[in-house]
Every structure is written in C-alpha cells, then in structure tokens.
Amino acid sequence: QVQLVQSGAEVKKPGASVKVSCQASGYTFTSYSMHWVRQAPGQGLEWMGIITPSGGSTSYAEKFQGRLTVTRDTSTSTVYMELSSLRFEDTAVYYCARGESGSWYSNLDYWGQGILVTVSS
Amino acid sequence: DIQMTQSPSSLSASVGDRVTITCRASLGISNYLAWFQQKPGKAPKSLIYGASSLQSGVPSKFSGSGSGTDFTLTISSLQPEDFATYYCQQYNSYPFTFGPGTKVDV
Numbered sequence: 351q352v353q354l355v356q357s358g359a360e361v362k363k364p365g366a367s368v369k370v371s372c373q374a375s376g377y378t379f380t381s382y383s384m385h386w387v388r389q390a391p392g393q394g395l396e397w398m399g400i401i402t403p404s405g406g407s408t409s410y411a412e413k414f415q416g417r418l419t420v421t422r423d424t425s426t427s428t429v430y431m432e433l434s435s436l437r438f439e440d441t442a443v444y445y446c447a448r449g450e451s452g453s454w455y456s457n458l459d460y461w462g463q464g465i466l467v468t469v470s471s
Numbered sequence: 472d473i474q475m476t477q478s479p480s481s482l483s484a485s486v487g488d489r490v491t492i493t494c495r496a497s498l499g500i501s502n503y504l505a506w507f508q509q510k511p512g513k514a515p516k517s518l519i520y521g522a523s524s525l526q527s528g529v530p531s532k533f534s535g536s537g538s539g540t541d542f543t544l545t546i547s548s549l550q551p552e553d554f555a556t557y558y559c560q561q562y563n564s565y566p567f568t569f570g571p572g573t574k575v576d577v
Contacts, residue, residue, distance in 0.1 A: 385567070387515075395507075395515065395558055397567040411566040445514055455562050457505045457520035464514050 352376040354462035367434040372446030381426040383449030386440040477570035493561035503563035
C-alpha cells in the first residue's frame with residue numbers, strides 16, 4: 351500500500367535552515383509528483399511546492415521563492431524539503447502529499463503523517 | 472492566485488443530518504477541485520477529486536458537485552466519525568490554493 355513516511359520533529363532558531371524528508375513506498379516513485387503543504391498551529395492548509403520525481407522539475411509558491419528547495423533521491427524514493435532563513439511564523443506542521451498522477455495538475459491522494467517544525471529562540 | 476472561499480466557516484449538526492458545504496473559486500477552475508477531511512492532529516484525507524469523483528475507499532455518503540466557480544460537498548447522513556474540518560482545494564493552476572475550512576461539530 352502507498353505510504354509516505356516523514357522524518358521527525360525539528361526545533362530551529364530564527365535564521366537557521368531545516369531539511370526534512372518524506373520516504374515513499376508502495377508505488378513507482380518516478381511516476382508521481384510530490385507536493386509540500388504546511389499548516390500553522392490552528393490555521394488552514396498552505397501549498398508550498400511540487401517536484402516531479404522523474405525529472406526533478408520543481409515549482410514553488412511565490413512567497414517561498416528563494417527560501418524553499420525541494421529535491422529528490424530516486425535511489426531511496428525520498429523527497430526532501432529545505433526551508434532557509436527560518437522565521438517564527440514558519441512554525442507549522444509540514445506535510446508531503448503525492449500527486450495522483452504524473453501530471454502537474456492532479457489531486458493530492460496520499461499524505462505523510464506530518465512533521466512539526468518549531469522556530470524558537 | 473485563485474482565491475478559494477468556503478461557507479459556512481463552521482456548523483453544528485447532529486448524527487443523521489444531511490450537511491452541505493459550499494466552496495467558491497475566484498476564477499473558473501473547470502472541475503479541478505478536491506475536498507479533504509481533517510481531524511485534529513491528523514493529516515488531511517482525500518475525499519473527492521475532479522469535483523465529483525469519490526476517492527477509493529471513501530464511503531458513498533460523501534458526494535461532490537459543481538464546475539467552474541461553485542462547488543458543494545454533501546454528507547448524506549452525518550455519523551460521529553464525520554465530525555471534522557473540511558477543506559476544498561483547487562488544482563487548476565499554480566499555486567494550488569485551499570479554502571479556509573469548514574468545521575463540522577456537534
């Protein structure tokens with residue numbers, strides 16, 4: 351069955367960077383896109399970016415341009431999300447979510463369990 | 472960016488009630504609309520995609536409709552496990568955007 355297993359919680363200081371992972375299993379990794387979505391405490395869902403595992407093409411929400419880097423390792427079926435220059439308002443749960451097809455425009459059908467990233471001085 | 476709105480923002484309902492949630496897009500998105508259910512401390516769960524297609528394994532009490540800018544999610548007979556927050560999301564254009572959510576409680 352499809353599983354997305356994310357790495358553990360992180361605590362970072364303002365200005366630092368965080369790199370979290372999402373390991374996929376149960377399907378052909380290179381056939382589906384992967385998205386990152388975050389949720390601040392008590393708030394709604396915010397889309398951050400996408401990577402196409404086959405070619406590694408990416409697209410990021412404008413508000414994260416310059417701070418967000420999404421990469422993948424096809425040998426381990428893992429996608430990484432690195433967010434730099436962390437601010438207090440980056441405190442959130444970060445989810446990876448699979449795009450339902452290889453298309454850039456597809457539903458997010460499976461989600462990881464989420465990673466709490468806390469930015470605190 | 473396409474703005475997504477939902478109404479109501481919250482609603483109180485009882486077991487057995489029929490519940491309808493509305494989602495509106497600021498621009499036409501054809502049928503590139505999904506619905507998610509989220510319970511506290513859990514990841515969102517996909518319910519509906521393509522505005523009206525039921526995700527595999529999702530019970531048929533959930534249904535979606537609409538096209539263009541106006542969409543609805545209906546729960547035909549609310550059960551205790553359905554009390555949650557529901558989000559709509561457009562995937563017609565980047566950046567993908569979510570509605571603010573509708574909390575369904577007792």
